[in-house]
Structure formats: structure tokens, C-alpha cells
Amino acid sequence: MPQNDFQGxxxxxITPFDAKGRIDTDSxxxxxAFNVxxxxxxxGVALGSEIFKLTDAERDQVLETVVTAVNGRVPVVMNTSAAGTDIALAKSRRAQDLGADALxxxxxxxxPTGPEAAFSLFDRLDAEISLPIxxxxxxxxPISPxxxxxxxxxxxxxxxxxxxxLPTVPQVHRMAEKVAGQLTIIGGAGGSYMIEEYRRGARGTMPFCSQPEDFVAVWDHLTAGDETAARNRFDRTIMAINRLGAQNGDLFYHLHKQILQRRGIIATAHVRAPTCTVDPVTQSEINAILDQFYG
Structure with a gap:
């Protein structure tokens, strides 16, 4: 199994679906492969994968497909959050059985019932699950530092x-001040503030999967100490896409799936209901982004 320091x-x-809304395992x-x-x-397989719209059997199908395709080359992280402690534990055991490397x-x-309930959840996970969390x-x-x-x-x-x-940048700073010596701090929110978060102690980010080469390039520049190159690459290739994806509701699903379809990685850009309606003006903005970056 790969090293699980979760940096980078x-x-x-995303979860690709075919035109009838079924999981497209080939895509x-x-x-x-495209990301690795x-x-x-x-x-990761998480909220950005539409897992809250998947049946239990479909969650298993997605995780099994990813674990098999990865074949041990990088860690696979599975989100097993749930509304109830027993459900979270059951999902966590299932993810462990199916080969996830972390939860x-x-x-x-x-x-929510306060922090004591969270302590109970993580106590039980620690006792019953062998994967990193x-x-x-x-x-x-929200979880305070x-x-x-x-x-x-x-x-x-x-x-x-x-x-x-939100706002993620000061929250990363507060978290790093309290726990950077104990935990790796990872940014989220599509990687929109990865440079600012890195300055404040984040040592990884979890962006969408449509531009892996651009995020890796920005990361490599940051870790090499070349913040100017990192900013230039980020502004040139990532910023406009993230800005458009954050424009309305879950528009980011439609945008990133359309990018991946245009790049020939997935077959369709189907997003499961419920989802926002992409109006003609917004679709024209997506089309302009696709033409600008992917021809």
C-alpha cells in the first residue's frame, strides 16, 4: 500500500454516468488512469463524486472500480460520513473490505448533538477500523481546531x-497553528485557494479531477519554492474554471464533466438529479471555457 501522508x-x-444515468465503469x-x-x-471518492446520489450497491461499484484501476499506485480515500454513527461505521467497514486506503x-x-458525539464516533472508528482517517x-x-x-x-x-x-484561508491558518505538528492540513473547495492555503500551512489539496496536470504543476512549483511560477500556472489554467464552477449551486458538476467529456476521458456529462439547471447563458460560458482551453 502507498505511503499515506496525504500530502500533495x-x-x-466525479462519477461518470451513461446517457441513462447508470454508472459508466469504462469511463x-x-x-x-488520466489522473494517475x-x-x-x-x-478520493467523496461528495464531489455525487456519492449522496448513489445506492449502497453503486457506492461499492464505484469504490471497487477505482481500487482495481489504481492497483496500489496511489492511496484511495473513501468518504464514509453518515447521519448516524452506526451507519458511518458500517460504511467504513465496507470501504475497508473493498480496499480503500483511508477514510x-x-x-x-x-x-448534531455536540462534540461529545464526535468523540464517540471517532473512538469507535479507532477501535473497529484499521485505516487512517x-x-x-x-x-x-464545522470542527474547531x-x-x-x-x-x-x-x-x-x-x-x-x-x-x-468558509472562509477557508483563515481556517487553514487557525488549524495549522493548533495541529500542524500532529496532522497534515489539506485544503478543499476545489483547490481555489491552494496557494494561499499552502502559505498558511496546508500541505495538500483535494481539487476536482478534470485538470490534474495543472494542479500537480502548481504543487511542484510551490514545493520547489517558486511561488511566481505557481501563481502564473494557476491563474492561466485553473482560476477561470474554478470561478465559473462556483457561480451557481452544483454547476461545478456540469462544468467538470463537460471538460472531461471534451478531453475524451469520459463518454457523457450526465449529472444525476437533483441538480441545477444550466441555462443557455451559463452553457455559453461553459462552451467558451471549453473552446479556450481544450479546442
Whole structure:
């Protein structure tokens, strides 16, 4: 199994569907190869994969396909968050059985009951699961740096925290001040602030999977100490796409799937319902981006 320090570029895979909305495993295998060949440091199956729209059997199908296609070359991270502790544990055991290398989990958020419930969840994960855990700090289930420090005491397998509570840049800074010596700090939100987060202690990011070569290039420049080159590459290839993807609801699914379809990586850009409606003006903006970057 690869080293699980979780530093670097760990894209979250989209789930490709065919025209009838069924999982397209051929396109998913192609997507994995595209990202691994670009030099990514890991791959994730998470909210950006539309996992909340998948049945349990489909979640298994996606994870099995990814694990087989990766074939041990990079760590595979599976999000096993759930509204109930027992469900999260069951999903985590299943992910472990299917070959995931790490879990990513945010505390129960549907009916939050305070930090003690989070401690209980991570206590049980530590006792019952042998995989490393990436905490996820998301707007619907924020985790303060002080709570993270306490979770680490409860769960020795905790290896990293993905910070997505808005605004992410100061939250990364606060988290790094408290736990950078204990956990790897990972940025999220599509990698939009990866340079600013890196300055403040983040040592990885989880962007979308449509531009892996660009994110890897930016990362390589950052770790080499060439922030000017990192900024130039980011502004030239990533910024406009991320800005458009954040324009409305879950438009990012449509945008990144259309990019991958244009690049010949997946067969269709189908997004499962519920999803935002892409109006003609927005589609023209997507088309302009596709023509500008991918001919």
C-alpha cells in the first residue's frame, strides 16, 4: 500500500454516468488512469463524486472500480460520513473490505448533538477500523481546531484534516497553528485557494479531477519554492474554471464533466438529479471555457 501522508494533490473523482444515468465503469477506469498518469498523489471518492446520489450497491461499484484501476499506485480515500454513527461505521467497514486506503469523515450533521458525539464516533472508528482517517471540516459540520486536537487524542488513526469551513484561508491558518505538528492540513473547495492555503500551512489539496496536470504543476512549483511560477500556472489554467464552477449551486458538476467529456476521458456529462439547471447563458460560458482551453 502507498505511503499515506496525504500530502500533495488528491483529486476527488466525479462519477461518470451513461446517457441513462447508470454508472459508466469504462469511463471511470479512464478517469483514474488520466489522473494517475498526471502524477497525482492520491484519489478520493467523496461528495464531489455525487456519492449522496448513489445506492449502497453503486457506492461499492464505484469504490471497487477505482481500487482495481489504481492497483496500489496511489492511496484511495473513501468518504464514509453518515447521519448516524452506526451507519458511518458500517460504511467504513465496507470501504475497508473493498480496499480503500483511508477514510474521510465529517461528524454527524443532520441532527448534531455536540462534540461529545464526535468523540464517540471517532473512538469507535479507532477501535473497529484499521485505516487512517482524514477528518473533514465542512460548513454543515464545522470542527474547531480545539475540537480537532481532542479528536486526535481519541483517535490515534487520525492522519489529516481537510479544511472547507468558509472562509477557508483563515481556517487553514487557525488549524495549522493548533495541529500542524500532529496532522497534515489539506485544503478543499476545489483547490481555489491552494496557494494561499499552502502559505498558511496546508500541505495538500483535494481539487476536482478534470485538470490534474495543472494542479500537480502548481504543487511542484510551490514545493520547489517558486511561488511566481505557481501563481502564473494557476491563474492561466485553473482560476477561470474554478470561478465559473462556483457561480451557481452544483454547476461545478456540469462544468467538470463537460471538460472531461471534451478531453475524451469520459463518454457523457450526465449529472444525476437533483441538480441545477444550466441555462443557455451559463452553457455559453461553459462552451467558451471549453473552446479556450481544450479546442
Amino acid at each position: 494533490i488528491i483529486p476527488i473523482l 471511470l477506469q479512464s478517469l483514474v 498518469d498526471a502524477g497525482v498523489h492520491g484519489l 474521510m469523515i465529517y461528524p454527524e450533521s443532520f441532527m 482524514i477528518l473533514q471540516d465542512v460548513p454543515q459540520a 480545539d475540537i480537532v486536537r481532542r479528536i486526535v487524542l481519541h483517535a490515534s488513526r487520525t492522519a489529516a484534516i481537510k479544511v472547507e469551513t
